[in-house]
Amino acid sequence: MRISNYLKPKSLDEAYTELISHGNNAVIGGGAYLKLGNRKINKAIDPYDLNLNYIKEQDNFVEIGAMTTLREIEESKALKNNFGGLISKVSSIIMGVQLRNVATIGGTIGGRYGFSDLLTALIALDTKVFLYNRGEISLEDFIALPQIPRDIITKVIINKKNCKTSFKDLRNTATDFSIVNVAVCNTNNNFKIVIGARPGVAKATCKSMEIIKDLHVPEERINNLCDSVVDEFSFGSDLRGSKEYRKEVAKVLVKRAVMEVL
Ligand SMILES: Cc1cc2nc3c(=O)[nH]c(=O)nc-3n(C[C@H](O)[C@H](O)[C@H](O)COP(=O)(O)OP(=O)(O)OC[C@H]3O[C@@H](n4cnc5c(N)ncnc54)[C@H](O)[C@@H]3O)c2cc1C
Numbered sequence: 534m535r536i537s538n539y540l541k542p543k544s545l546d547e548a549y550t551e552l553i554s555h556g557n558n559a560v561i562g563g564g565a566y567l568k569l570g571n572r573k574i575n576k577a578i579d580p581y582d583l584n585l586n587y588i589k590e591q592d593n594f595v596e597i598g599a600m601t602t603l604r605e606i607e608e609s610k611a612l613k614n615n616f617g618g619l620i621s622k623v624s625s626i627i628m629g630v631q632l633r634n635v636a637t638i639g640g641t642i643g644g645r646y647g648f649s650d651l652l653t654a655l656i657a658l659d660t661k662v663f664l665y666n667r668g669e670i671s672l673e674d675f676i677a678l679p680q681i682p683r684d685i686i687t688k689v690i691i692n693k694k695n696c697k698t699s700f701k702d703l704r705n706t707a708t709d710f711s712i713v714n715v716a717v718c719n720t721n722n723n724f725k726i727v728i729g730a731r732p733g734v735a736k737a738t739c740k741s742m743e744i745i746k747d748l749h750v751p752e753e754r755i756n757n758l759c760d761s762v763v764d765e766f767s768f769g770s771d772l773r774g775s776k777e778y779r780k781e782v783a784k785v786l787v788k789r790a791v792m793e794v795l
Contacts, residue, residue, distance in 0.1 A: 534568045538576040545665050548578050549685055560685055562640025563602065565632055585639070585687060588612065593693055599639025599686045603627055603651070606638060616658055616691065617698035619716065623654040628708050639686045645676055645734050648710040652676070653729035654700055656737055657716035661690045676734055696720040699790035702730075703782050705773070712774045715786040719794035726791070728783055731768045738762050755795075759788045 542548040552558050557575035561567055567574075585600040590611035597606065606612055607624040627633060627650060641651050642662055652672070660672040664684040672689070675682075702714035711730040718725045729735030763784045768776040 534564070534570055534572050534574060536574045536577045539579065540576055541579045541582050543582060545580075545583055545685060545687065548580060548583065549665050551576060551578050552685060553683055560639075560643065562600065562637035562643065563635035564640075565636040566640060566644055566646070580639070580685065590615070594690050595693065597638055597689050597691075599642075599688055600637050601639075602634055603636050603638070603641070604630060604633035607633060615693055616696065616718075619654050619658065619698040619700060619718075620651070620691070623650050623700050623716075626650065626702070626707070638689060642672065642675065642686055642689070643681065645681060647732045647734045648730050649735065650700070650702060650711055650714050650729065653714045653716045653727050653735040654698075655689070655691070656735050657698065657718040657725050657727045658691050658694075658696075659725070661692075662686060663688045663690070673737060676736075694720050697794040699793040701786040701790045703786065710773065713768075713779050713782045713786060715783065715790050717787070717790040717794050724791070724794070726762055726787060728763070728766050728787070731766060731779060731783075732771050732773070733767070733769060736766065738765055752792075755791060756788055759791055760784050763787055 540551055542551060552560060555575050557573060559574045559577060561577045561579050580600055585598040587598040588601055588609045588611055589596045595611050595615055603624045607621050609621060612621040624633065641649060656672050662670050662672050662675045664670065664682060665687055666684045667682060697719045700716045702711040704711050714729045716727045726738045727735050763780060768779040770776045
């Protein structure tokens with residue numbers, strides 16, 4: 534990454550106006566991923582002074598500011614005590630503490646990285662993203678947009694629900710990217726199943742797991758249902774695994790996660 538100019542705006546309006554004023558201006562979160570590339574940035578816009586670093590628990594939802602680091606998410610009591618601790622647990626397995634002290638939730642969403650573990654978990658919980666100019670959008674819709682919008686992510690909101698959650702992943706070493714990851718959220722026997730690192734970015738199943746709602750179906754039936762869910766997804770090959778391997782791994786991870794939340 535090469536930065537020609539650096540700006541710490543004093544308001545979101547200033548940040549947004551600067552962002553859209555030049556095609557090569559960019560918002561930086563922790564800069565952890567940006568700095569690995571050779572992108573030339575005309576003006577780096579650092580939201581550090583915009584008070585976007587917070588986790589607030591309200592009666593019905595938890596609100597996380599875009600500049601909140603993964604380490605703060607990992608350690609947050611509000612996030613440990615809600616959503617079966619899913620968000621906090623998934624953050625805790627990402628790389629090491631040094632990276633988590635720097636990487637932000639805004640950068641995680643803004644990058645839409647295919648390897649992301651956190652995006653898989655956030656989609657399973659129906660997370661809403663707030664953009665300064667565009668306003669509210671579901672994370673799923675944000676990810677599906679053909680292009681990453683030129684906008685500033687200000688916060689995410691996750692509505693509280695009485696749910697059971699599970700996250701499963703397979704990686705070659707603890708600090709490597711996932712070969713496949715899976716998050717499942719069971720809210721009153723409504724299942725949301727998300728598969729990430731396919732290696733494409735995380736996606737939820739469209740098929741509702743109707744029959745799994747019946748807790749008495751035999752395990753074999755659940756296995757077949759989970760297989761058919763995985764069939765809905767497309768997988769790809771890269772240096773971590775072939776698409777065939779990823780699909781077989783995904784079947785196992787989905788079954789384990791579903792059994793856990795049952
Ligand atoms: C070596 C390495 C290994 C990693 N391993 C994993 C892993 O195993 N699992 C996992 O889930 N994640 C992993 N990550 C990703 C990490 O968790 C973050 O997602 C990533 O670092 C981006 O966060 P950041 O704050 O550093 O963003 P930056 O690098 O600063 O920015 C990333 C992108 O988001 C944009 N952006 C940042 N903030 C905003 C904002 N507020 N509004 C709009 N756009 C914004 C930037 O313009 C840029 O395009 C890894 C990262 C690194 C560097």
